[in-house]
Amino acid sequence: MSEAIAVGTPKREVSVAVSAVRKRRIKVWSIRAALVVLWLASWEIAATYWIDPFYYSKPSQVWLKLVEWFTQGTSFGSIWANMLVTMEEAVGGFLLGALAGVVLGILLGRSPLLAEICAPFIKAVNAVPRIVLASLFLIWFGLGLQSKVATAFILVFFAVFFNAFQGAREVDRNLINNARILGASRVQVLTTIVVPSATSWILASLHSAFGFALIGAVVGEVVGAEQGLGLLIARSQGNFDTPGIYAGMIVITVLALVAEALLTALEKRLLKWRPPAAHTEVQI
Amino acid sequence: MTAPVIELRSATKRFRSGSGGVHTAVQSLSMTVRPGEFVAVVGPTGCGKSTTLSLVSGLEPPSEGQALVRGENVSGIPEGVGYMFQNDAVMPWRTVLDNVAAGPRFRGASKAEARKRAEIWVDKVGLGKFGGYYPHQLSGGMRKRVALAQTLVNEPEILLMDEPFSALDVQTRALMQDELLRLWSGTGAAVIFVTHDLDEAIALADKVVVMTASPATVKATFEVGLDRPRDVEEIRMTPEFQDVYREIWQSLKEEVDKTRERSSAGV
Ligand SMILES: Nc1ncnc2c1ncn2[C@@H]1O[C@H](COP(=O)(O)OP(=O)(O)OP(=O)(O)O)[C@@H](O)[C@H]1O
Ligand SMILES: [Mg+2]
Numbered sequence: 001m002s003e004a005i006a007v008g009t010p011k012r013e014v015s016v017a018v019s020a021v022r023k024r025r026i027k028v029w030s031i032r033a034a035l036v037v038l039w040l041a042s043w044e045i046a047a048t049y050w051i052d053p054f055y056y057s058k059p060s061q062v063w064l065k066l067v068e069w070f071t072q073g074t075s076f077g078s079i080w081a082n083m084l085v086t087m088e089e090a091v092g093g094f095l096l097g098a099l100a101g102v103v104l105g106i107l108l109g110r111s112p113l114l115a116e117i118c119a120p121f122i123k124a125v126n127a128v129p130r131i132v133l134a135s136l137f138l139i140w141f142g143l144g145l146q147s148k149v150a151t152a153f154i155l156v157f158f159a160v161f162f163n164a165f166q167g168a169r170e171v172d173r174n175l176i177n178n179a180r181i182l183g184a185s186r187v188q189v190l191t192t193i194v195v196p197s198a199t200s201w202i203l204a205s206l207h208s209a210f211g212f213a214l215i216g217a218v219v220g221e222v223v224g225a226e227q228g229l230g231l232l233i234a235r236s237q238g239n240f241d242t243p244g245i246y247a248g249m250i251v252i253t254v255l256a257l258v259a260e261a262l263l264t265a266l267e268k269r270l271l272k273w274r275p276p277a278a279h280t281e282v283q284i
Numbered sequence: 285m286t287a288p289v290i291e292l293r294s295a296t297k298r299f300r301s302g303s304g305g306v307h308t309a310v311q312s313l314s315m316t317v318r319p320g321e322f323v324a325v326v327g328p329t330g331c332g333k334s335t336t337l338s339l340v341s342g343l344e345p346p347s348e349g350q351a352l353v354r355g356e357n358v359s360g361i362p363e364g365v366g367y368m369f370q371n372d373a374v375m376p377w378r379t380v381l382d383n384v385a386a387g388p389r390f391r392g393a394s395k396a397e398a399r400k401r402a403e404i405w406v407d408k409v410g411l412g413k414f415g416g417y418y419p420h421q422l423s424g425g426m427r428k429r430v431a432l433a434q435t436l437v438n439e440p441e442i443l444l445m446d447e448p449f450s451a452l453d454v455q456t457r458a459l460m461q462d463e464l465l466r467l468w469s470g471t472g473a474a475v476i477f478v479t480h481d482l483d484e485a486i487a488l489a490d491k492v493v494v495m496t497a498s499p500a501t502v503k504a505t506f507e508v509g510l511d512r513p514r515d516v517e518e519i520r521m522t523p524e525f526q527d528v529y530r531e532i533w534q535s536l537k538e539e540v541d542k543t544r545e546r547s548s549a550g551v
Contacts (some may be wrong), residue, residue, distance in 0.1 A: 172373075174369055174371050174372075174373045175373055175375060177343055177367075177369065177373070178367075178369060178373035178374075178434075179375075179386070179390070180343070180361055181341060181343075181361060181365060181366065181367040182386055182387040182390050182434065182435075182438065183387055183390035183391040183438065184386075184390040185390070188390055192375070192386070192390075193375070196375070196377045199377075271377075273376055273377040273378070273379075273418045273419075273420070274376075274420070275420045
């Protein structure tokens with residue numbers, strides 16, 4: 001696409017456009033940085049002079065906590081080991097949940113009979129406040145990896161399932177008919193038309209789904225675990241160690257952002273056939 | 285006379301209409317198409333032309349009567365049918381080449397083989413330079429040509445075309461009409477070509493079928509005795525063309541007027 005622009009328009013205009021884009025980006029980022037600095041500074045000052053840092057902590061204490069975790073480790077082994085445990089749980093639950101959600105969503109989306117049969121069950125299970133299942137899974141699967149994967153799974157599954165279902169239902173009939181005329185079997189229609197059509201729906205859900213996977217893993221750890229970021233937070237809470245809670249939150253946030261970036265890259269790759277306007281817009 | 289390759293025997297198609305009633309789109313329609321024959325179907329808008337094609341293609345079963353292809357009742361999609369839909373049906377997530385290669389791939393050709401055949405057809409419809417483009421990067425006319433290549437790469441014996449060129453500007457349309465005749469000649473394919481444009485129908489076809497206002501049935505059939513090969517631009521100027529045109533227009537006009545009256549009466 002960028003080639004097409006470069007061929008069609010004079011070089012100077014292109015470079016003007018590029019530098020305008022760069023200027024705007026610099027502006028956006030410097031304002032963002034200023035906002036963060038402002039926020040941290042006012043928190044720090046407020047906690048030093050007016051509010052009680054015992055309850056609210058302050059950025060410098062949180063920073064020291066982070067430094068302590070990364071240099072001396074935590075009370076449950078090195079911070080990296082804890083991050084790894086949480087990520088294993090989240091990624092495990094995410095992959096299994098997304099796979100199950102996609103497969104079942106597409107299956108039900110393409111089969112009205114099956115969808116009609118399953119609808120009340122799915123609605124019922126969806127209405128259960130799923131996060132409390134973490135307690136149940138702890139009893140079923142114990143303190144280890146499995147109970148957290150199960151919690152993450154159940155959260156991810158529903159997030160992905162509904163999107164895959166909707167995506168599979170809204171496939172253009174015309175495209176399906178065309179493929180059938182061109183000689184596609186039922187399976188080929190599914191793999192070459194239904195799945196790619198539903199992909200943009202599914203990918204959209206994967207963003208929030210990974211967030212859910214992390215929530216599932218962390219909540220699972222808060223409920224009961226031997227290691228992991230959720231356990232660190234739960235323990236900090238038990239010790240009235242407010243900076244520890246913030247530090248745990250920050251580490252989790254960073255992990256979530258990294259995963260988000262990876263998913264966005266995947267999405268760009270898979271949806272490169274779409275008109276560019278669709279993904280140059282600001283996405284939140 | 286050779287046996288017809290396509291035959292509709294008093295075929296009727298009813299749909300459930302939006303308000304819960306029953307809408308008859310096609311009413312005891314009978315027509316035949318011989319191998320290698322080019323039949324154009326004209327009729328007022330909404331009368332049931334697309335529905336007629338869907339009966340032949342096997343996408344919709346008739347509610348009554350029969351649809352036969354090669355003398356056999358249509359059930360499922362018959363072998364050797366190509367169908368260019370009225371609406372865009374190219375896959376937006378595939379490049380031009382991959383779109384055209386889809387048919388051969390579905391029918392079991394190897395990747396390399398399918399690609400080779402696709403390249404030939406992409407070239408034939410004049411999109412050689414655009415093989416790597418995605419549909420959203422093409423003009424409407426170019427997308428129609430992709431659809432044409434996608435259909436023809438399967439070398440259909442029966443070609444159903446639903447207003448394939450109606451969205452094109454006059455020049456491109458004439459170009460595509462010539463192209464179609466060139467590509468079709470010598471293939472021996474039987475064609476049903478639906479159009480609003482009587483000019484187009486006469487310029488392309490051996491036989492023009494005029495349909496009645498909704499529900500569609502055959503009102504009259506006209507033989508077009510013009511010589512082939514034809515140049516669609518020039519043939520329009522000949523007196524023979526003008527004569528046929530006047531004759532068919534008489535018949536078509538009544539139906540078009542009927543449709544217009546009905547829609548202005550709000551029925
Ligand atoms: N799947 C369907 N369900 C319900 N009604 C339908 C369906 N397909 C077509 N119809 C109805 O059948 C009638 C004929 O439709 P059809 O598409 O065959 O018309 P057409 O002659 O191709 O019109 P146009 O020239 O505008 O393309 C219309 O009134 C339409 O509403
Ligand atoms: Mg139509």
